[in-house]
Amino acid sequence: NEVESISAFIVEKGTPGLILEKHLKMMGLKGHRSYNITLDKVKVPKENRIEKAGLRLALNVLNTTRISLAFGFVGLARAALEAVVDFAKNRIIRGKPISEHQAISFPIAELATEIDAARLLAYRAAVMDEKDARHRKETSMAKNYAGNIMIKSVDLASRILAGYGTDTEYPVERYLRDAYSWVAAQGTREVQNLVISREIFR
Structure with a gap:
């Protein structure tokens, strides 16, 4: 066994x-x-x-930690979203805030939707964990998707803030550094896709 x-x-x-x-x-x-x-x-x-519990313990720790990471990734993504929304509402160019331009507001709208989707994936994995249901696939989906959205969020915030995105007086540059330092924890994107695909075809 x-x-x-x-x-x-x-x-x-x-x-x-x-x-x-x-x-x-x-x-x-x-x-x-x-x-x-x-x-x-x-x-x-x-x-x-x-004795005889090493692999089970390791897998349980991975699953639990990946759920926690998914929620953490969602939190950082939301922080970056809030920062860019605040900036877009207050950055005035040619007499109006840049948030009134669809080139700015539409990507932010899509990102807000994706962050909510990531949060729901994390909640689903957490509920399954509480019920002791098999959830390797759901956990890796939550961690993987939330990580991708976190990176997308900090990248979008950095682009919209432009020069201010690297200014240490703004939080976005720290969010960017934290996101890229954090995203591969407990398994890279490729590892999560491996887990997901194996669970699909098992």
């Missing part, structure tokens, strides 16, 4: 041989700490072994 053939081990902080190497200095997510971890001849007591 593949699921029961892998055990998990709890390696506690301070265990000899557990080495947290240099902090990864990413362009975004400045409040987040990521490290390379090395296990060098680490000895783990028998009571720290979770």
